[in-house]
Amino acid sequence: MRTSRPHQPLTYDVRLPDEAQADALRLLDASKAVVNQALTLLWPCLDEFGRERVGPAWKQVGKYMGSPKSHGDRQWRCESETVGRILRQQAERKKTFELVQPILSDGFIRPKTEKRPAGKNRPAIKEAVTSLQKSLEEDETSFVALHNVIEQACNFFFRTDRFPTRYEELQPLPLLKVGMLTYAGDDGREKGQAYRLALDVDAGVARFRFRYPDEAGIWHWRKVDTIIPLPDCLKERLDDGELMAPTLREERRADGERFAVLDFTVEVEKEVLPAWESVERVLGADWGVHVER
Known part of the structure:
Protein backbone atom coordinates (compact mmCIF):
# COMPACT_ATOMS: atom_id res chain seq x y z
CA MET A 1 0.00 0.00 0.00
CA ARG A 2 1.31 3.46 -0.87
CA THR A 3 1.95 5.89 1.94
CA SER A 4 1.89 9.67 1.74
CA ARG A 5 3.30 12.40 3.92
CA PRO A 6 0.82 14.49 5.94
CA HIS A 7 2.48 17.75 4.81
CA GLN A 8 3.53 19.22 1.51
CA PRO A 9 5.64 22.24 0.48
CA LEU A 10 4.03 25.05 -1.53
CA THR A 11 6.23 27.63 -3.23
CA TYR A 12 5.41 31.24 -4.07
CA ASP A 13 7.89 33.21 -6.16
CA VAL A 14 8.17 36.96 -5.68
CA ARG A 15 10.22 39.21 -7.93
CA LEU A 16 12.87 41.22 -6.10
CA PRO A 17 12.55 45.01 -6.27
CA ASP A 18 14.51 46.70 -9.04
CA GLU A 19 17.12 48.17 -6.70
CA ALA A 20 18.27 44.66 -5.69
CA GLN A 21 18.25 43.08 -9.14
CA ALA A 22 21.82 43.81 -10.26
CA ASP A 23 23.37 42.52 -7.02
CA ALA A 24 21.14 39.44 -6.97
CA LEU A 25 21.93 38.56 -10.58
CA ARG A 26 25.68 38.86 -9.95
CA LEU A 27 25.25 36.56 -6.96
CA LEU A 28 23.33 34.05 -9.07
CA ASP A 29 25.93 34.18 -11.86
CA ALA A 30 28.74 33.53 -9.39
CA SER A 31 26.93 30.69 -7.63
CA LYS A 32 25.85 29.13 -10.95
CA ALA A 33 29.50 28.87 -12.01
CA VAL A 34 30.38 27.09 -8.76
CA VAL A 35 27.35 24.79 -8.91
CA ASN A 36 28.08 23.78 -12.50
CA GLN A 37 31.74 23.11 -11.76
CA ALA A 38 30.78 20.92 -8.81
CA LEU A 39 28.15 19.06 -10.85
CA THR A 40 30.75 18.32 -13.51
CA LEU A 41 33.18 16.92 -10.94
CA LEU A 42 30.56 14.84 -9.09
CA TRP A 43 28.52 13.48 -12.02
CA PRO A 44 30.60 10.25 -12.09
CA CYS A 45 29.53 9.70 -8.44
CA LEU A 46 25.81 9.83 -9.27
CA ASP A 47 25.05 6.36 -7.88
CA GLU A 48 26.39 7.36 -4.47
CA PHE A 49 23.77 10.10 -4.25
CA GLY A 50 21.08 7.47 -4.80
CA ARG A 51 22.30 5.26 -1.97
CA GLU A 52 22.45 7.90 0.75
CA ARG A 53 19.61 10.38 1.23
CA VAL A 54 19.74 10.97 4.98
CA GLY A 55 20.61 14.45 6.18
CA PRO A 56 21.36 17.67 4.31
CA ALA A 57 22.59 17.29 0.76
CA TRP A 58 25.50 19.69 1.36
CA LYS A 59 27.01 17.26 3.86
CA GLN A 60 27.01 14.51 1.25
CA VAL A 61 28.69 16.80 -1.29
CA GLY A 62 31.26 17.73 1.35
CA LYS A 63 32.43 14.13 1.56
CA TYR A 64 33.75 14.40 -1.99
CA MET A 65 34.93 17.98 -2.44
CA GLY A 66 35.33 21.47 -1.07
CA SER A 67 34.38 24.66 -2.82
CA PRO A 68 36.11 25.09 -6.20
CA LYS A 69 35.94 28.87 -5.66
CA SER A 70 35.52 29.97 -2.07
CA HIS A 71 32.99 32.72 -1.46
CA GLY A 72 32.54 31.93 2.22
CA ASP A 73 31.71 28.78 4.17
CA ARG A 74 27.93 29.24 4.31
CA GLN A 75 27.80 30.42 0.72
CA TRP A 76 29.47 27.14 -0.28
CA ARG A 77 27.04 25.21 1.90
CA CYS A 78 24.16 26.77 0.00
CA GLU A 79 25.83 26.10 -3.34
CA SER A 80 26.63 22.50 -2.39
CA GLU A 81 23.09 21.99 -1.08
CA THR A 82 21.90 23.02 -4.55
CA VAL A 83 24.38 20.57 -6.12
CA GLY A 84 23.42 17.73 -3.80
CA ARG A 85 19.70 18.16 -4.38
CA ILE A 86 20.18 18.07 -8.15
CA LEU A 87 22.30 14.91 -7.92
CA ARG A 88 19.84 13.21 -5.57
CA GLN A 89 16.99 13.99 -7.95
CA GLN A 90 18.98 12.64 -10.89
CA ALA A 91 19.91 9.52 -8.92
CA GLU A 92 16.22 8.83 -8.27
CA ARG A 93 15.48 9.38 -11.94
CA LYS A 94 18.23 6.91 -12.81
CA LYS A 95 16.49 4.31 -10.63
CA THR A 96 13.30 4.98 -12.59
CA PHE A 97 15.20 4.50 -15.84
CA GLU A 98 16.50 1.15 -14.60
CA LEU A 99 12.89 0.07 -14.02
CA VAL A 100 11.73 0.99 -17.52
CA GLN A 101 14.85 0.09 -19.52
CA PRO A 102 13.95 -3.63 -19.79
CA ILE A 103 10.55 -2.82 -21.35
CA LEU A 104 11.74 -0.27 -23.91
CA PRO A 164 19.59 3.91 -24.42
CA THR A 165 21.11 1.14 -22.33
CA ARG A 166 22.52 3.42 -19.61
CA TYR A 167 21.04 6.45 -17.88
CA GLU A 168 24.17 8.47 -18.58
CA GLU A 169 23.48 8.00 -22.30
CA LEU A 170 19.98 9.34 -21.86
CA GLN A 171 20.63 12.23 -19.52
CA PRO A 172 23.20 14.91 -20.32
CA LEU A 173 25.11 16.51 -17.48
CA PRO A 174 22.38 18.61 -15.78
CA LEU A 175 24.16 21.95 -15.70
CA LEU A 176 22.20 24.99 -14.60
CA LYS A 177 21.19 27.26 -17.46
CA VAL A 178 19.96 29.96 -15.08
CA GLY A 179 21.10 30.79 -11.58
CA MET A 180 19.53 29.02 -8.60
CA LEU A 181 20.67 29.08 -4.98
CA THR A 182 18.87 27.48 -2.07
CA TYR A 183 19.56 29.00 1.33
CA ALA A 184 18.82 25.71 3.11
CA GLY A 185 22.55 25.27 3.74
CA ASP A 186 22.77 28.41 5.88
CA ASP A 187 22.08 28.86 9.60
CA GLY A 188 18.51 30.09 9.31
CA ARG A 189 16.89 33.37 8.45
CA GLU A 190 17.86 35.08 11.73
CA LYS A 191 21.49 33.95 12.08
CA GLY A 192 22.37 33.18 8.47
CA GLN A 193 25.83 34.05 7.16
CA ALA A 194 24.70 34.17 3.52
CA TYR A 195 21.26 35.73 3.96
CA ARG A 196 18.85 37.16 6.52
CA LEU A 197 15.07 37.18 6.21
CA ALA A 198 12.51 38.75 8.55
CA LEU A 199 8.75 38.61 8.01
CA ASP A 200 6.20 41.19 9.09
CA VAL A 201 3.00 39.47 8.05
CA ASP A 202 0.80 42.18 9.59
CA ALA A 203 2.54 44.81 7.47
CA GLY A 204 2.59 42.43 4.51
CA VAL A 205 6.33 42.62 3.83
CA ALA A 206 9.54 40.62 4.13
CA ARG A 207 12.95 42.17 4.82
CA PHE A 208 15.64 40.35 2.86
CA ARG A 209 19.40 40.93 3.01
CA PHE A 210 22.07 38.87 1.27
CA ARG A 211 25.77 38.63 0.49
CA TYR A 212 26.75 39.32 -3.10
CA PRO A 213 29.81 40.12 -5.26
CA ASP A 214 30.18 43.68 -6.48
CA GLU A 215 31.27 44.57 -10.01
CA ALA A 216 34.91 43.99 -9.01
CA GLY A 217 34.10 40.53 -7.64
CA ILE A 218 34.47 41.54 -3.97
CA TRP A 219 31.83 40.05 -1.68
CA HIS A 220 29.76 42.22 0.66
CA TRP A 221 26.55 42.24 2.64
CA ARG A 222 23.97 44.58 1.15
CA LYS A 223 23.89 47.66 3.35
CA VAL A 224 20.11 47.93 3.52
CA ASP A 225 17.28 45.43 3.65
CA THR A 226 15.38 44.68 0.47
CA ILE A 227 11.69 45.21 1.22
CA ILE A 228 9.57 42.57 -0.53
CA PRO A 229 5.77 42.96 -0.56
CA LEU A 230 4.09 39.64 0.26
CA PRO A 231 1.20 38.51 -1.96
CA ASP A 232 -2.08 37.80 -0.18
CA CYS A 233 -2.00 34.10 -1.03
CA LEU A 234 1.39 33.76 0.70
CA LYS A 235 0.23 35.65 3.80
CA GLU A 236 -2.72 33.27 4.10
CA ARG A 237 -0.44 30.24 3.95
CA LEU A 238 1.93 31.70 6.54
CA ASP A 239 -0.92 31.80 9.06
CA ASP A 240 -1.06 27.99 9.22
CA GLY A 241 2.14 26.80 7.56
CA GLU A 242 5.82 26.72 8.41
CA LEU A 243 8.19 28.86 6.38
CA MET A 244 11.16 26.90 5.06
CA ALA A 245 14.47 28.19 3.72
CA PRO A 246 13.97 30.34 0.62
CA THR A 247 15.59 29.91 -2.78
CA LEU A 248 16.98 32.75 -4.87
CA ARG A 249 16.42 32.06 -8.54
CA GLU A 250 16.88 33.64 -11.95
CA GLU A 251 14.10 33.79 -14.51
CA ARG A 252 14.44 34.64 -18.19
CA ARG A 253 11.75 35.82 -20.53
CA ALA A 254 11.50 35.05 -24.23
CA ASP A 255 12.86 38.50 -25.07
CA GLY A 256 16.03 37.78 -23.06
CA GLU A 257 15.16 39.83 -19.97
CA ARG A 258 16.73 38.44 -16.79
CA PHE A 259 15.46 39.04 -13.29
CA ALA A 260 15.78 37.51 -9.83
CA VAL A 261 12.93 36.09 -7.77
CA LEU A 262 12.84 34.78 -4.22
CA ASP A 263 10.94 31.54 -3.74
CA PHE A 264 9.07 31.44 -0.43
CA THR A 265 8.38 27.81 0.46
CA VAL A 266 5.73 27.07 3.07
CA GLU A 267 5.09 23.60 4.45
CA VAL A 268 1.37 23.05 4.99
CA GLU A 269 -0.89 20.17 5.85
CA LYS A 270 -2.22 18.28 2.88
CA GLU A 271 -5.85 18.90 2.09
CA VAL A 272 -8.18 15.96 2.58
CA LEU A 273 -9.28 14.90 -0.88
CA PRO A 274 -12.99 14.36 -1.52
CA ALA A 275 -14.29 10.96 -2.55
CA TRP A 276 -13.79 10.48 -6.28
CA GLU A 277 -17.48 9.70 -6.76
CA SER A 278 -18.41 13.17 -5.49
CA VAL A 279 -16.09 15.05 -7.87
CA GLU A 280 -17.93 16.97 -10.58
CA ARG A 281 -15.03 18.85 -12.20
CA VAL A 282 -11.32 18.14 -12.58
CA LEU A 283 -8.63 20.65 -13.48
CA GLY A 284 -5.64 19.15 -15.28
CA ALA A 285 -2.24 20.71 -15.92
CA ASP A 286 0.63 19.70 -18.16
CA TRP A 287 4.18 21.04 -17.97
CA GLY A 288 4.94 20.86 -21.67
CA VAL A 289 3.73 20.51 -25.21
CA HIS A 290 3.85 17.16 -26.99
CA VAL A 291 5.75 17.44 -30.24
CA GLU A 292 4.87 14.64 -32.62
CA ARG A 293 7.59 13.42 -34.94
Whole structure:
Protein backbone atom coordinates (compact mmCIF):
# COMPACT_ATOMS: atom_id res chain seq x y z
CA MET A 1 0.00 0.00 0.00
CA ARG A 2 1.31 3.46 -0.87
CA THR A 3 1.95 5.89 1.94
CA SER A 4 1.89 9.67 1.74
CA ARG A 5 3.30 12.40 3.92
CA PRO A 6 0.82 14.49 5.94
CA HIS A 7 2.48 17.75 4.81
CA GLN A 8 3.53 19.22 1.51
CA PRO A 9 5.64 22.24 0.48
CA LEU A 10 4.03 25.05 -1.53
CA THR A 11 6.23 27.63 -3.23
CA TYR A 12 5.41 31.24 -4.07
CA ASP A 13 7.89 33.21 -6.16
CA VAL A 14 8.17 36.96 -5.68
CA ARG A 15 10.22 39.21 -7.93
CA LEU A 16 12.87 41.22 -6.10
CA PRO A 17 12.55 45.01 -6.27
CA ASP A 18 14.51 46.70 -9.04
CA GLU A 19 17.12 48.17 -6.70
CA ALA A 20 18.27 44.66 -5.69
CA GLN A 21 18.25 43.08 -9.14
CA ALA A 22 21.82 43.81 -10.26
CA ASP A 23 23.37 42.52 -7.02
CA ALA A 24 21.14 39.44 -6.97
CA LEU A 25 21.93 38.56 -10.58
CA ARG A 26 25.68 38.86 -9.95
CA LEU A 27 25.25 36.56 -6.96
CA LEU A 28 23.33 34.05 -9.07
CA ASP A 29 25.93 34.18 -11.86
CA ALA A 30 28.74 33.53 -9.39
CA SER A 31 26.93 30.69 -7.63
CA LYS A 32 25.85 29.13 -10.95
CA ALA A 33 29.50 28.87 -12.01
CA VAL A 34 30.38 27.09 -8.76
CA VAL A 35 27.35 24.79 -8.91
CA ASN A 36 28.08 23.78 -12.50
CA GLN A 37 31.74 23.11 -11.76
CA ALA A 38 30.78 20.92 -8.81
CA LEU A 39 28.15 19.06 -10.85
CA THR A 40 30.75 18.32 -13.51
CA LEU A 41 33.18 16.92 -10.94
CA LEU A 42 30.56 14.84 -9.09
CA TRP A 43 28.52 13.48 -12.02
CA PRO A 44 30.60 10.25 -12.09
CA CYS A 45 29.53 9.70 -8.44
CA LEU A 46 25.81 9.83 -9.27
CA ASP A 47 25.05 6.36 -7.88
CA GLU A 48 26.39 7.36 -4.47
CA PHE A 49 23.77 10.10 -4.25
CA GLY A 50 21.08 7.47 -4.80
CA ARG A 51 22.30 5.26 -1.97
CA GLU A 52 22.45 7.90 0.75
CA ARG A 53 19.61 10.38 1.23
CA VAL A 54 19.74 10.97 4.98
CA GLY A 55 20.61 14.45 6.18
CA PRO A 56 21.36 17.67 4.31
CA ALA A 57 22.59 17.29 0.76
CA TRP A 58 25.50 19.69 1.36
CA LYS A 59 27.01 17.26 3.86
CA GLN A 60 27.01 14.51 1.25
CA VAL A 61 28.69 16.80 -1.29
CA GLY A 62 31.26 17.73 1.35
CA LYS A 63 32.43 14.13 1.56
CA TYR A 64 33.75 14.40 -1.99
CA MET A 65 34.93 17.98 -2.44
CA GLY A 66 35.33 21.47 -1.07
CA SER A 67 34.38 24.66 -2.82
CA PRO A 68 36.11 25.09 -6.20
CA LYS A 69 35.94 28.87 -5.66
CA SER A 70 35.52 29.97 -2.07
CA HIS A 71 32.99 32.72 -1.46
CA GLY A 72 32.54 31.93 2.22
CA ASP A 73 31.71 28.78 4.17
CA ARG A 74 27.93 29.24 4.31
CA GLN A 75 27.80 30.42 0.72
CA TRP A 76 29.47 27.14 -0.28
CA ARG A 77 27.04 25.21 1.90
CA CYS A 78 24.16 26.77 0.00
CA GLU A 79 25.83 26.10 -3.34
CA SER A 80 26.63 22.50 -2.39
CA GLU A 81 23.09 21.99 -1.08
CA THR A 82 21.90 23.02 -4.55
CA VAL A 83 24.38 20.57 -6.12
CA GLY A 84 23.42 17.73 -3.80
CA ARG A 85 19.70 18.16 -4.38
CA ILE A 86 20.18 18.07 -8.15
CA LEU A 87 22.30 14.91 -7.92
CA ARG A 88 19.84 13.21 -5.57
CA GLN A 89 16.99 13.99 -7.95
CA GLN A 90 18.98 12.64 -10.89
CA ALA A 91 19.91 9.52 -8.92
CA GLU A 92 16.22 8.83 -8.27
CA ARG A 93 15.48 9.38 -11.94
CA LYS A 94 18.23 6.91 -12.81
CA LYS A 95 16.49 4.31 -10.63
CA THR A 96 13.30 4.98 -12.59
CA PHE A 97 15.20 4.50 -15.84
CA GLU A 98 16.50 1.15 -14.60
CA LEU A 99 12.89 0.07 -14.02
CA VAL A 100 11.73 0.99 -17.52
CA GLN A 101 14.85 0.09 -19.52
CA PRO A 102 13.95 -3.63 -19.79
CA ILE A 103 10.55 -2.82 -21.35
CA LEU A 104 11.74 -0.27 -23.91
CA SER A 105 10.74 -1.59 -27.31
CA ASP A 106 9.95 -0.59 -30.89
CA GLY A 107 6.29 -0.93 -29.95
CA PHE A 108 6.58 2.47 -28.27
CA ILE A 109 7.38 4.05 -31.64
CA ARG A 110 4.64 4.83 -34.15
CA PRO A 111 6.07 4.12 -37.62
CA LYS A 112 6.37 6.80 -40.23
CA THR A 113 3.69 6.87 -42.94
CA GLU A 114 3.23 8.89 -46.11
CA LYS A 115 0.99 11.34 -44.26
CA ARG A 116 2.51 11.31 -40.80
CA PRO A 117 6.07 11.30 -39.42
CA ALA A 118 7.23 8.76 -36.86
CA GLY A 119 6.07 9.49 -33.32
CA LYS A 120 5.34 8.00 -29.92
CA ASN A 121 2.75 5.26 -29.59
CA ARG A 122 1.11 6.77 -26.53
CA PRO A 123 -1.55 4.08 -25.97
CA ALA A 124 1.18 1.41 -25.93
CA ILE A 125 3.30 3.48 -23.56
CA LYS A 126 0.38 4.05 -21.20
CA GLU A 127 -0.51 0.36 -21.17
CA ALA A 128 3.10 -0.65 -20.50
CA VAL A 129 3.52 1.87 -17.68
CA THR A 130 0.26 0.78 -16.04
CA SER A 131 1.34 -2.85 -16.17
CA LEU A 132 4.82 -2.05 -14.86
CA GLN A 133 3.48 0.04 -12.00
CA LYS A 134 1.17 -2.77 -10.87
CA SER A 135 4.12 -5.16 -10.80
CA LEU A 136 6.18 -2.87 -8.56
CA GLU A 137 3.97 -3.50 -5.50
CA GLU A 138 5.47 -1.41 -2.68
CA ASP A 139 7.61 0.76 -4.94
CA GLU A 140 6.39 4.37 -4.84
CA THR A 141 7.59 5.38 -8.30
CA SER A 142 4.72 7.35 -9.80
CA PHE A 143 3.01 6.77 -13.12
CA VAL A 144 4.09 10.24 -14.23
CA ALA A 145 7.77 9.58 -13.43
CA LEU A 146 7.77 6.26 -15.31
CA HIS A 147 5.92 7.75 -18.26
CA ASN A 148 8.22 10.77 -18.41
CA VAL A 149 11.40 8.68 -18.52
CA ILE A 150 9.97 6.48 -21.28
CA GLU A 151 9.12 9.58 -23.31
CA GLN A 152 12.68 10.83 -22.84
CA ALA A 153 13.96 7.43 -24.01
CA CYS A 154 11.74 7.67 -27.10
CA ASN A 155 13.22 11.08 -27.89
CA PHE A 156 16.65 9.46 -27.63
CA PHE A 157 15.45 6.79 -30.10
CA PHE A 158 14.41 9.45 -32.62
CA ARG A 159 17.91 10.95 -32.50
CA THR A 160 19.95 7.72 -32.55
CA ASP A 161 17.61 5.02 -33.93
CA ARG A 162 18.04 2.96 -30.76
CA PHE A 163 17.02 3.03 -27.11
CA PRO A 164 19.59 3.91 -24.42
CA THR A 165 21.11 1.14 -22.33
CA ARG A 166 22.52 3.42 -19.61
CA TYR A 167 21.04 6.45 -17.88
CA GLU A 168 24.17 8.47 -18.58
CA GLU A 169 23.48 8.00 -22.30
CA LEU A 170 19.98 9.34 -21.86
CA GLN A 171 20.63 12.23 -19.52
CA PRO A 172 23.20 14.91 -20.32
CA LEU A 173 25.11 16.51 -17.48
CA PRO A 174 22.38 18.61 -15.78
CA LEU A 175 24.16 21.95 -15.70
CA LEU A 176 22.20 24.99 -14.60
CA LYS A 177 21.19 27.26 -17.46
CA VAL A 178 19.96 29.96 -15.08
CA GLY A 179 21.10 30.79 -11.58
CA MET A 180 19.53 29.02 -8.60
CA LEU A 181 20.67 29.08 -4.98
CA THR A 182 18.87 27.48 -2.07
CA TYR A 183 19.56 29.00 1.33
CA ALA A 184 18.82 25.71 3.11
CA GLY A 185 22.55 25.27 3.74
CA ASP A 186 22.77 28.41 5.88
CA ASP A 187 22.08 28.86 9.60
CA GLY A 188 18.51 30.09 9.31
CA ARG A 189 16.89 33.37 8.45
CA GLU A 190 17.86 35.08 11.73
CA LYS A 191 21.49 33.95 12.08
CA GLY A 192 22.37 33.18 8.47
CA GLN A 193 25.83 34.05 7.16
CA ALA A 194 24.70 34.17 3.52
CA TYR A 195 21.26 35.73 3.96
CA ARG A 196 18.85 37.16 6.52
CA LEU A 197 15.07 37.18 6.21
CA ALA A 198 12.51 38.75 8.55
CA LEU A 199 8.75 38.61 8.01
CA ASP A 200 6.20 41.19 9.09
CA VAL A 201 3.00 39.47 8.05
CA ASP A 202 0.80 42.18 9.59
CA ALA A 203 2.54 44.81 7.47
CA GLY A 204 2.59 42.43 4.51
CA VAL A 205 6.33 42.62 3.83
CA ALA A 206 9.54 40.62 4.13
CA ARG A 207 12.95 42.17 4.82
CA PHE A 208 15.64 40.35 2.86
CA ARG A 209 19.40 40.93 3.01
CA PHE A 210 22.07 38.87 1.27
CA ARG A 211 25.77 38.63 0.49
CA TYR A 212 26.75 39.32 -3.10
CA PRO A 213 29.81 40.12 -5.26
CA ASP A 214 30.18 43.68 -6.48
CA GLU A 215 31.27 44.57 -10.01
CA ALA A 216 34.91 43.99 -9.01
CA GLY A 217 34.10 40.53 -7.64
CA ILE A 218 34.47 41.54 -3.97
CA TRP A 219 31.83 40.05 -1.68
CA HIS A 220 29.76 42.22 0.66
CA TRP A 221 26.55 42.24 2.64
CA ARG A 222 23.97 44.58 1.15
CA LYS A 223 23.89 47.66 3.35
CA VAL A 224 20.11 47.93 3.52
CA ASP A 225 17.28 45.43 3.65
CA THR A 226 15.38 44.68 0.47
CA ILE A 227 11.69 45.21 1.22
CA ILE A 228 9.57 42.57 -0.53
CA PRO A 229 5.77 42.96 -0.56
CA LEU A 230 4.09 39.64 0.26
CA PRO A 231 1.20 38.51 -1.96
CA ASP A 232 -2.08 37.80 -0.18
CA CYS A 233 -2.00 34.10 -1.03
CA LEU A 234 1.39 33.76 0.70
CA LYS A 235 0.23 35.65 3.80
CA GLU A 236 -2.72 33.27 4.10
CA ARG A 237 -0.44 30.24 3.95
CA LEU A 238 1.93 31.70 6.54
CA ASP A 239 -0.92 31.80 9.06
CA ASP A 240 -1.06 27.99 9.22
CA GLY A 241 2.14 26.80 7.56
CA GLU A 242 5.82 26.72 8.41
CA LEU A 243 8.19 28.86 6.38
CA MET A 244 11.16 26.90 5.06
CA ALA A 245 14.47 28.19 3.72
CA PRO A 246 13.97 30.34 0.62
CA THR A 247 15.59 29.91 -2.78
CA LEU A 248 16.98 32.75 -4.87
CA ARG A 249 16.42 32.06 -8.54
CA GLU A 250 16.88 33.64 -11.95
CA GLU A 251 14.10 33.79 -14.51
CA ARG A 252 14.44 34.64 -18.19
CA ARG A 253 11.75 35.82 -20.53
CA ALA A 254 11.50 35.05 -24.23
CA ASP A 255 12.86 38.50 -25.07
CA GLY A 256 16.03 37.78 -23.06
CA GLU A 257 15.16 39.83 -19.97
CA ARG A 258 16.73 38.44 -16.79
CA PHE A 259 15.46 39.04 -13.29
CA ALA A 260 15.78 37.51 -9.83
CA VAL A 261 12.93 36.09 -7.77
CA LEU A 262 12.84 34.78 -4.22
CA ASP A 263 10.94 31.54 -3.74
CA PHE A 264 9.07 31.44 -0.43
CA THR A 265 8.38 27.81 0.46
CA VAL A 266 5.73 27.07 3.07
CA GLU A 267 5.09 23.60 4.45
CA VAL A 268 1.37 23.05 4.99
CA GLU A 269 -0.89 20.17 5.85
CA LYS A 270 -2.22 18.28 2.88
CA GLU A 271 -5.85 18.90 2.09
CA VAL A 272 -8.18 15.96 2.58
CA LEU A 273 -9.28 14.90 -0.88
CA PRO A 274 -12.99 14.36 -1.52
CA ALA A 275 -14.29 10.96 -2.55
CA TRP A 276 -13.79 10.48 -6.28
CA GLU A 277 -17.48 9.70 -6.76
CA SER A 278 -18.41 13.17 -5.49
CA VAL A 279 -16.09 15.05 -7.87
CA GLU A 280 -17.93 16.97 -10.58
CA ARG A 281 -15.03 18.85 -12.20
CA VAL A 282 -11.32 18.14 -12.58
CA LEU A 283 -8.63 20.65 -13.48
CA GLY A 284 -5.64 19.15 -15.28
CA ALA A 285 -2.24 20.71 -15.92
CA ASP A 286 0.63 19.70 -18.16
CA TRP A 287 4.18 21.04 -17.97
CA GLY A 288 4.94 20.86 -21.67
CA VAL A 289 3.73 20.51 -25.21
CA HIS A 290 3.85 17.16 -26.99
CA VAL A 291 5.75 17.44 -30.24
CA GLU A 292 4.87 14.64 -32.62
CA ARG A 293 7.59 13.42 -34.94
